[in-house]
Amino acid sequence: MLSKNNEKNSKARILSKYEDMFVCPVCSSFMKVVNLKSFICSKHHCFDIAKQGYVNLLPHPFKTKYDKQLFEARRMISQSGFFDPLLARISEIMMENLQSESKLIKILDAGCGEGSHLSQIQQRIMDQSQCNLLGIGIDISKEGIHMASRGTSGKAIWCVADLAKCPFVDQQFNFILNILSPSSYSEFHRMLADGGMVIKVIPESKYLQELRGIFYKQSDRTVYSNENTIELFNRNFDLVELQRIQYGVTMENKYIEQLVRMTPLSWGASEELKQQVLGKDKLEITCDFSVLLGKKMSARRTN
Ligand SMILES: [Zn+2]
DSSP: OOOHHHHHHHHHHHHHHTGGGBBOTTTOOBEEEETTTEEEETTOOEEEBOTTSOEEOOSSOOOOSOOHHHHHHHHHHHHTTTTHHHHHHHHHHHHHTOSOSSSEEEEEEETOTTSHHHHHHHHHHHHHSOOEEEEEEEESOHHHHHHHHHHOOSSEEEEEOOGGGOSBOSSOEEEEEEESSOOOHHHHHHHEEEEEEEEEEEEOTTTTHHHHHHHTTTSGGGOOOOHHHHHHHHHHSEEEEEEEEEEEEEEEHHHHHHHHHHOGGGGGSOHHHHHHHHTOSEEEEEEEEEEEEEEOGGGOOOO
């Protein structure tokens, strides 16, 4: 078991090794790790490396409504295997689209939350290939990144950062993951390497339909459509493929509470309805996602 200081140092060393990928979020000049303690740009904007090894690259503090409890709930749900079929499929897609196993593959998880999606995907790919992977997870929530940097292994860098102004130089990433999270397409476009791929996951109409049915019996929130999201994606990237992934999960009581905490669906529901769900021994839950695979428009195939 690494001591906290060693853990910080090993993460800071990875950051130092790949410091060339970063630009200062204030002035866009190049960044350097100094004494494994600070990340400083050439114009002296300074960002401390936290004792957990992550770096907060927000120029100003930002408070999100996603708190520690929500990320703890998502990590528990993730560890229960809830997302496994989805993450397995994403890993397969990435392996099918690897251009070369010999060079370093750089993955950005944009809106990584507490980091378990990126960590699991990295682990799955490393288990099945000889790939050299670097994962970088960014999220605007400090609570999420704090948790990501503590509970995950593998070669990864975790940063608190603004999706609308990502602190990276152009054309860096072979894959940009954007899983159940808001997008910043102009930034994705700027950061994607030639031949790289954006993998965006969006919820589909049957996702959590059992919860939706209980919480929103009498309102139009029981159905929704993704048409606009897909159209917007397609306007920004060449949508090379859209894969629908559906599966069922039986949630035991101990996970039901975490699921309710994790999903914004429950935020507007009455306490009575919430208790009704929390009292169940088991709950069958439908997972229904679309995975959108996009490449840069300039790389549009002509056939
Ligand atoms: Zn600067």
